[in-house]
Amino acid sequence: QPFKTLLAVMALTSSLARVAQATRASLTTTAAVASRPLLAKRSLHIHEVDSIDLLNQYNVTTSKGGRATSADEAVRVASSLTTENVVVKAQVLAGGRGKGSFDNGFQGGVHVVKGGEEVRRVADHMIGARLITKQTGAEGRPCNMVQIVECVDIIKEFYFALLMDRSVNGPVAVASAEGGMDIEAVAEENPDAIIKTPIDINEGLTNELALDIATKMGFPPQSAPQAAQEMQNLYTMFIEKDCTMVEINPMVQNAFGDVMCLDAKVNFDDNAAFRQGAVFDLRDTSQENLADVEAAKYDLNYIDLDGTIGCLVNGAGLAMATMDIIQLYGGNPANFLDVGGGATAEQVTAAFKLITKDDGVSAILVNIFGGIMRCDVIAEGIIKAASELQLSIPVVVRLQGTRKAEAKALIASSGLDIIAADDLDDAAQKAVKVSQIVESARQAGLSVSFKDLSPARAEDSEDMITPSFT
Secondary structure, eight states, rough: OHHHHHHHHHHHHHHHHHHHHHHHHHHHHHHHHHOOOTTSSSSEOOOOHHHHHEEEEEEETOEEEEEESSHHHHHHHTTTTSSSSSEEEEESSSSSSSGGGETTTTTTTEEEEESSSHHHHHHHHHTTTTEOTTTTTTTOOOOOOEEEEOOEEHHHEEEEEEEEEEEGGEEEEEEEEESOOOHHHHHHHHGGGGGEEETTTTTOSOHHHHHHHHHTTTTOTTHHHHHHHHHHHHHHHHHTTEEEEEEEEEEEETTTSEEOOOOOOEEEGGTTTTHHHHHHOOOOOSSSSSHHHHHHTTOOOEEEEEEEEEEEEHHHHHHHHHHHHHHHTTOOSSSSOOOOSOOOOHHHHHHHHHHTTTTOOHHHHHHHHHHHHSSHHHHHHHHHHHHTTTSSSEEEEEEETHHHHHHHHHHHTOOOOEEEEESHHHHHHHHHHHHHHHHHHHHHOEEEEEESTTTTTOHHHHHHEEEEEE
């Protein structure tokens, strides 16, 4: 009896250790996924110069200016303005442009210069280079265009934004007397400086409410009515254009007492693309991860990671679990890829193309639970992708659910060397093993192929996979 008790304790200890390891893996994977933002998941981002053009359509007061895609064009735009000094702004979808640096060594993405040759010099350094800021990562983003605007004699800077807030189930105005700086830093260091005002979406931003916000922000009595009108115009645009955020930083009072919006960031709800065609035509895919752009074409949820095992899964929860168990057995996922519940064979093929564009991928794990999704459709996509792409890396497939038998028959009759697995635990172990073999072969300058010798015996995982080196 004591011996049996000891065995039970040892088994429990081992089980708890595995749970702890899985939890650590889950936290690591979740952090990795969370650290990679998807630009186009909920909001379309457009350049500042396009945002300013949109503001002008709604009678919002802005600084006069234009855009340029060459140094010569920048000089022409600057010569059409009325102020001696102009501001040249790199058009890159990232914050912190003013403190950024270009890959050619030029410092700063925002410059105040005199016209003529100074404009040419600055624009020539910016256009065609990559701007690196605190938000872009070390690779930076390409600057294909600059904005040139008139300088404004500013008396006071403010912050004003409109956004959709789930906590109040509707629009919220966020304002502060401390504009022209990082609003996140203001909120952290002086939260009392932030004015947050919920807006009844049925009533809209009334003149009374807008005037109250302007007064609380610190606009003087002679400027508060115009500030309120600017806010109302911004709110009209916010609603009519299906915006998720309109941020003005800074909103200013100039030397003449006029209220102006000098910098704008406007984002739009992706779900409104069908009725905001003109806005969505402004999307600049050069500012986005190419894999994300390709994934969006096929309605795939994709995030690039740093591992070696490509994952193709249906359902975000199952995708996270798949990445967790890969890490549990010593592997690292190369991506998060959810094909959703209604994927077609074409989408599966596109998913394989995305995964295999990463040269670091040494194995692919397909984990499908067919509820709404039919396993035979996934199988057709796998076969099509493997044939078209002439895959040289091993593919481990675990299919469960609707039309599982038909899917297995399709794969078995395809003549392709696809490694089958009946459960996720088995599939993850195989994916990690074959990935390690491929990595070792690559280091030795060898290519390696795999053949599943006993597909009917899923439980004999040690005997199923035999590598062949060349």
